Amino acid sequence: MITKPHIAIVVGSTRPGRYADKPAGWMLKQTQARDDIEAELVDLRDHPMPFFDEKGPLTSTPSENPEALRWQKTLARYDGFVFVVAEYNSSITGVLKNALDQAYKEWGRKPFTAIGYGGAGAARAIEHLRQITSALQMVSTAATVNIGGADFMSTSPMGANKPIEDVEAHLQGKAKSALDELVWWAHATMAAKAAEASQRRGPNELAA
Template sequence: MTVKPRIALIVGSTRPTRFADKPAQWMLKQAQARQDMEVELVDLRDHPLPFFSEPASNQRVPSKDSEAVRWQQTIGKFDGYIFVVAEYNHSITGALKNALDQAYTEWNRKPFTAIGYGSVGAGRAIEHLRGIGIELQMVPTRGAVHIGGSDFMAVFPMGGNKSIEDIEAGLLPSTTAALDDLVWWAKATMAARAAAA
């Protein structure tokens, strides 16, 4: 019997006026429609992390802050990740960067993909995320989902405020490719971690 990878869909923005919920719910629906993964929404709003202030990463020293430990326990149970990425000044949100920094061993040797949004579909932010992920010994997938340009303006509340289903025809090919890659790498890294244990 093949074990399905457990995937966390991590909402990377905490602002009260965030747009993230719309693409997060759409991506959750796409992932849940598949038979090859189990996916769970993980919202950074539910994890009030302090700014990272531990003596070192938890690779070297166990974290002392109870919220950091709870966050590590939450993400540690997953085999891969889908990040919902807003682009702030050409990079990821401060909340997402802080959440990434609050753990180390829990991210190791696990894959991730992303769905990003903004004028350029969060392309620059997702590239930053990939670099951070590599330093955390993660496996970034080649593909990601980008909601940008006129599609973004069609669904953004200060634009057309349409549902993502109105633009999904253009998103589904990249979504399928990104999730296919995520599952492949999740199964590969699960097997490798099990063999090394």
């Protein structure tokens, strides 16, 4: 039996009045309409971590901060991620960057996609996200979902504040492509990690 990838939809903004809840909830609905994925929301508001202040890099020094350890334990449950990305000054939010920095092996060799929003659909922020996550040994999908221009203004509190469903016809094709890729990469990385674990155990242990 093929295991469904367990995916976290990471809400990458914590400010009051954020727009992020709309795309996060909409993306969750897109996953729930599929039978090849299990997803849930992971809100950075529920993980109030300090700015990274550990004694060394997480590649070699274990975290000591209890909130960081709780965050790492949360991430370890997932096979891949959907990041909900706001664009701040052509990059991702500070709270999302800090959340990325607060773990290492829990991100590694796992895929992600993104749904971004803003005037340019957070295209620049998502590209920066790809640069950051490459250092964490993550795999990015080619397709992402971008809510920009008139679609963003019509659904944003800064504009008409309409439901995101009013523009979903413009988004669903990209969402399907992004999730299709995410599922493919999740299965590929899950299989590779399982094979690697089997090799480490060795034939004698497997036969026991």
